[in-house]
Amino acid sequence: MSLLRITPSIHSSVSSRLWRLSVFLLLSLPDSKGKAIWTAHLNITFQVGNQSISELGESGVFGNHSPLERVSGVVVLPEGWNQNACNPMTNFSRPERADSWLALIEGGGCTFTHKINVAAEKGANGVIIYNYPGTGNRVFPMSHQGTENIVAVMIGNLKGMELLHLIQKGVCVTIIIEVGRMHMPWLSHYVISLFTFAAATVAYLFLYCAWRPRVPNSSTRRRRQIKADVKKAIGQLQLQVLKEGDKELDPDENSCVVCFDIYKPQDVVCILACKHFFHKACVDPWLLAHRTCPICKCHILKT
Ligand SMILES: [Zn+2]
Ligand SMILES: [Zn+2]
Secondary structure: OHHHHOOHHHHHHHHHHHHHHHHHHHHHOOOOOOOOEEEEEEEEEEEEOOEEEEEEEEEEEEOOOOOOOOEEEEEEOEOOOOOOOOOOOOOEOOOOOOOOEEEEEEOOOOOHHHHHHHHHHOOOOEEEEEOOOOOOOOOOOOOOOOOOOOEEEEEOHHHHHHHHHHHHOOOOEEEEEEEEEEEOHHHHHHHHHHHHHHHHHHHHHHHHHHHOOOOOOHHHHHHHHHHHHHHHHHHOOEEEEOOOOOHHHOOOOOOOOOOOOOOOOOOEEEEOOOOOEEEHHHHHHHHHHHOEOOOOOOEOOOO
């Protein structure tokens, strides 16, 4: 396995880099206590001529401090020359017959808490705030501490402007706000970070294994040199092909101590400097591994 080939010093440097990377990723995570985001379904109904038009979309998000409740009512605009309801005296052009109404307020100019409180004091049952101009239909969960008793959702600027223009033209718009789905942005961020970290680790190890220096270190070079010397010494050893009448064939006197077999005519034996002899096929691998005579331990490189 590639990992096992990493030398201890390099291995510790890889570990320390990976450790630093994981700490960086953990620190870059958003607050893990971050709240879940709840989307809001807006069921919008309005009259065009004799026709009643309805549209439903997951087009808003609940504020961080909003109750997660269904609320409905006629949509009402702030009175005056702007729509941001930052003036505490702001009135809302509420239709007399409407039991329940929702304030539609433009974002910006003051805090969300301030806008929501202004609408709540005038009796709104819910507040819809549309995002700042130039933000398209992007939304974010508003922070509005201290207004926990009234439903507050944010919708995109484009959707808000669309509703604003309809109401300004005298169209009666009714909205039912319903609780949508929960999103855990920090969780998906965590999962993405974890995948990024795993991918970075695998890529780092892969690249390290692919590109690590191929030059052998000094101990590897020494081992290779010894192996070459042993092979050379083995090649220089005296060989003999046994034939009938040779004293080496006496089974009471001689047998190969590597394979414990007696010698037979035509066997090729290898005679070491110490005069001990063995089957060549038996002693060659032994010498490569041990470099000494199997009987007297005499070293083949020292004789
Ligand atoms: Zn043998
Ligand atoms: Zn020997």
